[in-house]
Amino acid sequence: MKEKHGAILILSGPSGCGKSTLLKEVYKDIEDYYFSISTTTREPREGEEHGVDYLFTSKEEFEKDIENGDFLEYANVHGNYYGTSLKPVKEALNEGKLVIFDIDVQGHELVRKQLDDVVTSVFITTPNLTELENRLNSRATDSKDVIEKRIKNAKHEVEFFQDYDYFIVNDNLEEASKQLVSIANIARIKTKLFNKENIVSSWLK
């Protein structure tokens, strides 16, 4: 009866809320996952690598892929495209993997619409806006303009937290990691993922 199910774990939350740091902690404690690398047309930040942080591509290539229906979701954020290719996600799901997405609220809504039953989603924030501003200013990787855009966007995104299943306030890395690991641990045992007839008939054997 032990079936192995693929599932999707979506993380969203304002830029600067600590998603990447949290994910690094989570990867130490979970198995059999596939992190979905987004494709983007924005410039790499210092230290970012193609194929690790993002698949960096040109606006022209991105728009060609949109036309071909290659994206599970995509959006234009702060003037740049971000998107998730469908093919590797489907493959990982078929292999029974936990597919992890770091995408924004629009992306979440689009994936939910298509694949609701296999999705578990988490909204992550800093304790408050001031803390987010502090973190964005202190990491000093972005220009003032970009930081302002991120803050404006954060104010908009937080309105959507209740579209998600779970809500993590990241003010203590250890506690937040524990919560995120717990969510990852059980994303593949949601009853929605199981076929009722298969389960009942094989249980009665």
Place this chain on the structure above:
Amino acid sequence: MKEKHGAILILSGPSGCGKSTLLKEVYKDIEDYYFSISTTTREPREGEEHGVDYLFTSKEEFEKDIENGDFLEYANVHGNYYGTSLKPVKEALNEGKLVIFDIDVQGHELVRKQLDDVVTSVFITTPNLTELENRLNSRATDSKDVIEKRIKNAKHEVEFFQDYDYFIVNDNLEEASKQLVSIANIARIKTKLFNKENIVSSWLK
């Protein structure tokens, strides 16, 4: 912004699936919970204590409490009453505790109807029916008649597993405990438990 929320965790599954053993493991790893002790009119089994395993009461007392509306849920199973008193559950929720219930599929349905937003539920089974029969026979606490009733009931209950949020196949205590602890860890960060206006306005401060 860090609000503390009470929530309910419901465990169901056939008698003999290992719920009690699993719960003992879970209690080592979680905090701030309240185990809801059921009231029953059945006879105590060997080793069972009043106030620990159950509140044992008479049929007459139980029926008086039903009339007074004192039960959150109750049912008649195998000729005995089982029920959950409302008052201690409400108190524990107000204190921000995780209230844990070990109840059957009927009880789950009744609690869901009244308190859906605060409930996380888990269905636990043995890998299959044969394994359940083996466990019931080997624990030797029940008569043949009682075991037969439990098996008949199990066949009925398993049909309802998809009314639950999560599904645990208890064929490996360590793995099943990890899953149950994970579910308990996040039952109180479901977005449904948070008041949107409060969260958004306090985040923007």
